[in-house]
Amino acid sequence: MSEHIIVDPVTRIEGHLRIEAKIDDNNVITDAYSSSTMFRGIEEILKGRDPRDCGLLAMRICGVCTGTHYQRSIEAVEHAFDITIPKNARLVRNLVQGALYLHDHVVHFYHLHGLDWVDITKALEADPKKAAAEALKWAKTPYGASEGELLKVKERVAKFVKQGRLGPFAKGYWGNKSYKLTPEQNLIATAHYLQALDLQRDAAKMMAIFGGKMPHPQSFVVGGVTCVQDIQNPSRISLFKTLLKKFRAFIKDAYIPDILMAGTEYADEALDGTGAGLMNFMSYGDFRLDDTGFYESELLFPKGIVKNGDLSKVYDVDQEKITEDVTHAWYKGSDNLHPFDGKTEPEYTGLEKKSDGYAYLKTDEKYSWIKSPLYDDERMEVGPLARMVVGYAKGDERITKYVNGFLKKGNLPAKVLFSTVGRTAARAIETELMADVMLEWVDELAANVAGGDLSTWTEFDFDKVSTKAMGYGMAEAPRGGLGHWVKVEDGQVVNYQAVVPSTWNAAPRDYKGRMGAYEASLVGTKVADPKQPLEILRTVHSFDPCIACAVHIVDSKGKELGSFKVDTSCAV
Amino acid sequence: MKVVIVGVGNILFKDEGIGIYASKYLQENFEYDDHLEVIDGGTLGFKLMTYYQDYDKVIILDTVSIKDESGSIYNIPSDELLGLGSYRQTAHEVEVVEMLEICSLLEKMAEVRLIGIVPEDIESVDIDLTDKIKGQFDNFINVCVKELEDSGCPMTPKARTLSCEQIIDAYANPTMERE
Numbered sequence: 001m002s003e004h005i006i007v008d009p010v011t012r013i014e015g016h017l018r019i020e021a022k023i024d025d026n027n028v029i030t031d032a033y034s035s036s037t038m039f040r041g042i043e044e045i046l047k048g049r050d051p052r053d054c055g056l057l058a059m060r061i062c063g064v065c066t067g068t069h070y071q072r073s074i075e076a077v078e079h080a081f082d083i084t085i086p087k088n089a090r091l092v093r094n095l096v097q098g099a100l101y102l103h104d105h106v107v108h109f110y111h112l113h114g115l116d117w118v119d120i121t122k123a124l125e126a127d128p129k130k131a132a133a134e135a136l137k138w139a140k141t142p143y144g145a146s147e148g149e150l151l152k153v154k155e156r157v158a159k160f161v162k163q164g165r166l167g168p169f170a171k172g173y174w175g176n177k178s179y180k181l182t183p184e185q186n187l188i189a190t191a192h193y194l195q196a197l198d199l200q201r202d203a204a205k206m207m208a209i210f211g212g213k214m215p216h217p218q219s220f221v222v223g224g225v226t227c228v229q230d231i232q233n234p235s236r237i238s239l240f241k242t243l244l245k246k247f248r249a250f251i252k253d254a255y256i257p258d259i260l261m262a263g264t265e266y267a268d269e270a271l272d273g274t275g276a277g278l279m280n281f282m283s284y285g286d287f288r289l290d291d292t293g294f295y296e297s298e299l300l301f302p303k304g305i306v307k308n309g310d311l312s313k314v315y316d317v318d319q320e321k322i323t324e325d326v327t328h329a330w331y332k333g334s335d336n337l338h339p340f341d342g343k344t345e346p347e348y349t350g351l352e353k354k355s356d357g358y359a360y361l362k363t364d365e366k367y368s369w370i371k372s373p374l375y376d377d378e379r380m381e382v383g384p385l386a387r388m389v390v391g392y393a394k395g396d397e398r399i400t401k402y403v404n405g406f407l408k409k410g411n412l413p414a415k416v417l418f419s420t421v422g423r424t425a426a427r428a429i430e431t432e433l434m435a436d437v438m439l440e441w442v443d444e445l446a447a448n449v450a451g452g453d454l455s456t457w458t459e460f461d462f463d464k465v466s467t468k469a470m471g472y473g474m475a476e477a478p479r480g481g482l483g484h485w486v487k488v489e490d491g492q493v494v495n496y497q498a499v500v501p502s503t504w505n506a507a508p509r510d511y512k513g514r515m516g517a518y519e520a521s522l523v524g525t526k527v528a529d530p531k532q533p534l535e536i537l538r539t540v541h542s543f544d545p546c547i548a549c550a551v552h553i554v555d556s557k558g559k560e561l562g563s564f565k566v567d568t569s570c571a572v
Numbered sequence: 573m574k575v576v577i578v579g580v581g582n583i584l585f586k587d588e589g590i591g592i593y594a595s596k597y598l599q600e601n602f603e604y605d606d607h608l609e610v611i612d613g614g615t616l617g618f619k620l621m622t623y624y625q626d627y628d629k630v631i632i633l634d635t636v637s638i639k640d641e642s643g644s645i646y647n648i649p650s651d652e653l654l655g656l657g658s659y660r661q662t663a664h665e666v667e668v669v670e671m672l673e674i675c676s677l678l679e680k681m682a683e684v685r686l687i688g689i690v691p692e693d694i695e696s697v698d699i700d701l702t703d704k705i706k707g708q709f710d711n712f713i714n715v716c717v718k719e720l721e722d723s724g725c726p727m728t729p730k731a732r733t734l735s736c737e738q739i740i741d742a743y744a745n746p747t748m749e750r751e
Contacts, residue, residue: 060614197675198625218749564647566715
């Protein structure tokens with residue numbers, strides 16, 4: 001008899017993600033369904049506006065990738081107007097976006113995903129002396145993992161347990177059989193969890209140096225950047241570099257070693273491809289390395305497509321081949337249309353209450369607010385793994401070096417990449433690569449400015465270029481390919497569309513019944529305890545899901561809070 | 573004591589923008605001492621952590637989902653919010669409460685208060701507030717002002733003031749710097 005697991009029932013509209021999985025008698029997932037919301041309506045908000053202002057509203061789509069949406073929007077308009085930005089502007093944008101990658105990836109691994117691999121309660125059983133020796137196995141100079149430091153962490157966690165202040169740890173699936181690290185390894189990872197919490201502030205500061213006031217960056221404009229004073233100020237550049245070096249040390253001596261350590265302990269499931277999913281990977285490409293201009297420059301992350309995990313062939317990406325299918329999404333319509341021609345007419349058909357009292361997705365019909373994007377009629381995974389796989393298959397020198405370096409250190413074959421473990425490792429490999437290349441970019445920026453080039457903005461005749469224009473900003477957010485499309489007539493936006501990375505990964509089945517990336521990655525996974533769907537969370541979290549680009553309300557979940565109500569009836 | 577007011581919410585979804593408008597209103601209409609900062613946090617997610625770490629007191633302005641009439645205002649201490657997070661059981665992105673829980677492990681963390689209002693409409697895509705919430709805007713501001721006074725943050729109203737409508741309008745029609 002098959003059993004049905006539901007993770008996160010959708011009870012309200014705000015962008016939450018729900019996974020339903022069916023398991024067989026051996027607790028192996030036979031079918032999985034992903035349902036979520038998608039931001040809709042940016043088109044209506046931006047229609048009729050001055051295209052130079054779109055970024056200010058487009059960045060409100062998402063709270064985590066605020067800056068990415070901002071930049072994408074600006075670049076869609078620059079592409080439409082055929083503007084090539086100056087070198088300083090390109091480098092500043094790369095540095096701000098690069099800092100976002102470092103911030104996102106480190107916080108994702110330690111604070112949003114790490115506890116899917118690390119059993120923090122087991123850290124309390126660790127011997128700090130043995131743990132310090134263990135840390136030396138994975139790094140020559142381990143970050144914050146001496147015997148004394150580890151003992152302190154152990155005591156701190158013990159204190160929290162004693163006080164009942166376990167916060168996020170209170171609801172974990174501790175003791176679950178699919179946790180594989182030793183107590184000592186768990187202690188090392190816990191120490192890094194706490195250290196990363198402190199350090200992540202530096203990454204936020206880095207973004208603010210050239211991005212201006214956080215959390216909403218303001219220093220990018222159509223044509224370039226406005227932070228000309230910051231790039232001329234050597235102390236700003238040197239502060240950026242100092243913060244970057246500090247963060248980079250953590251990446252090299254904590255993050256990478258922890259991933260190697262976990263990757264080795266979980267190697268069996270990496271080797272058998274648990275969580276591999278679609279095996280189709282797409283990268284739009286990003287981070288321009290020269291000033292040739294849009295879609296012509298050499299890129300840090302090359303664009304391309306790898307199909308069926310075949311690393312011997314890379315296909316090109318042509319944005320015209322992107323379509324969206326609504327067969328299983330709560331919208332009207334049947335033809336697969338390019339996002340630019342797409343219609344978004346809701347047709348909500350609801351869930352179905354079954355005899356057990358639970359409401360289930362009607363998986364044969366429509367079951368998600370996310371449309372299913374297709375590339376040339378195929379399903380694609382996007383994100384760090386896609387970027388690393390495409391770069392590796394293309395023989396990109398830098399990516400190949402970092403991927404091979406990692407695999408060699410862990411004595412692992414390349415096929416481990418095609419798994420949940422591999423997806424999580426690819427993010428770490430990318431982070432190390434980014435931290436190193438950013439050091440080169442800071443120096444390049446400093447040298448360029450020292451050489452007398454202070455240009456940060458390319459002039460353009462707005463009235464002339466905006467009579468009739470169309471463009472797109474297609475690049476890579478930390479979570480994967482992000483595209484903004486814009487059409488301008490007589491100085492005003494007439495059409496605007498955005499396809500966010502998580503739509504590629506979290507989408508439902510398509511018109512041929514083919515699964516989306518999350519769905520495909522779950523099928524075949526064995527769940528140790530169906531009451532604790534740890535393996536499902538582990539795989540879905542490995543994609544770094546971000547679907548909450550809708551509303552952000554604090555939910556009291558029915559808790560009695562009446563005594564905190566403020567009486568305003570007699571307020572002045 | 574370093575205090576920060578963080579307005580949280582998404583201005584694209586009607587009443588969801590109340591925290592943002594209120595924080596802007598407080599920023600524009602009052603003079604403060606140096607130790608108070610006002611931030612438009614937008615839909616911050618995990619980037620909220622930095623504020624919990626860098627300040628002594630964080631006052632979050634947001635919408636709350638409580639079974640009560642829309643427009644009802646709550647001022648909730650962080651202890652009551654802990655435990656409401658669902659990070660471990662869900663697959664979605666983390667927010668105000670989840671970040672609070674993660675940060676509760678720090679040696680030092682700000683005292684956090686949530687001033688929240690029960691919204692009427694957070695589904696329509698529209699940069700505006702419903703009449704119901706607009707009618708409560710002044711009360712919402714008064715609760716914030718009182719909380720700031722209780723936190724030892726003296727504030728002086730500015731002579732020239734912006735109305736709630738003017739603030740919303742500025743968010744609905746933003747303009748970028750032109751060279």
